[in-house]
Amino acid sequence: MNRAELADFLRRGRGRLAPSDVGLTPGARRRTPGLRREEVAQLAGMSVDYYTRLEQSRGPRPSRQMLTALARALRLTDDERDHLFHLTGEEPPRRGWGSPRSSEAESGGASAHVRPGLLLVLDRLHDTPAVVVSDCGEVLAQNAMSRALSGDAFARPPRERNLLRRFFLDPAARNLFPPEDVAEHARSHVANLRAVAAARPDDPEPAALVAELRAGSEEFERLWAEHEVAVRRRSTKRFQHPLVGLLELDCEILLNEDDHHQLVIHTARPGTESYERLQLLRVVGLQDLKASSPPPPLPVPYLGAPPPDPRSA
Template identity: 50%
Template structure:
């Protein structure tokens, strides 16, 4: 534990927060920038005396609960939270299950990609966020209950579409099935105490012989195909490049589908961006 650095870090974070940021009045007698020590202590649910000793490098080893309270009170980012724990000599507590909250900056990125279909996947292949073109290319995720937005359930347990199509008629569905099953094994090892992960594994084991065979291979892989073709029921075949961006601190992935410039698939994506999720092939 580096008491001096910990105190300096806490003081620097306290001084950067305006009272209005946490719903407090500025008041006429405020002579220092940021929050007062007693205000931080109140927000973190600790005593003012103990917080003061932390800043003055005189306090004993803070508990994980105290550090989490300070993280909330000082509105620390994920990186700052990790740094706070490092200075205090406390291992940051790992989440029990895969994080599901998507950063606002990532959500903004999705909507700034009007010519690309993009989704955010959790460690268990749950679709957490999407843009409009992804809904037009794949399906309207907003209309599905949470459990049905899991691509592992869709590929191993979901019904086949017209002509035996699985998972949006994507060309590499068998490769995706193999890859995603092995990625789930790695996720289960990272989150051994999460009942949702364990429940998903049991559901797939009991409902899919294909998944059971893949699971029992104990293989671990971490990437899907770079190119694939969607058999879309309205615009036909849409061939896309598939790029995966890791969000390491959230154990999430951004999957971006783009078509080659000037290709028929690019024209198909443009048409889908206009059509949206309406089904022109549906009977009237």
């Protein structure tokens, strides 16, 4: 691990970003350009002390998951992300899904690296919920309105950040939807995952998720046996929010087929009751997020296991 080169690379990456580049409020006048250390730490889901030690060439070797979090926080390109891994003596994650995935349980594969351009779009959506997910349902990035609508995915353990896993294995996840809509959501999830698994026969990720859900959910097993196939596209969804009530939102899905990513945007039609409630959520929901305590900092001994992912704004 080249600590000096790593420290210099992190400092330069931090210095080239403005708060507005990553969806943060500039705040008080700054003496130097770039993000503050505490802002990078916040975006990467780590403690300020841990990040500071990395920049001072005295930190421990980061885990692969932590490197992925730093790459997203600093809006690194694919080449820059690979360089970051090389500086710590790690092999960069694969960029395609044609080769076998590492047996290491990590969120640091190629599909977990969200391109800077997509994150820039996400950061610009201040008044509507938006989230970046993989085609297998892994939440990769959220904006503040998405957290206000459906909760902070990155406050949960890594395994619970998959939308399908939570929907079928955690009954509480269904409270977000009116009870009469749950069956249709279940059917849609299964049909989409079947299409993904068939399109990626050499990638073990969707196959492993299917096997896990078939073993853990009788409902999933029953729906899987029906062999319905339907790629997830534009739809209208209803959310039962505990603060603002029922929201009927149009769901638009923008695809990045190279990385198997989806930018999911929820909007309400102007003039509707849902539109007014979404505006209310922007006020009361974001206030609630600011009032809540931040997730605990990542302890240094935890480096070998998946840490919180970076994007939660």
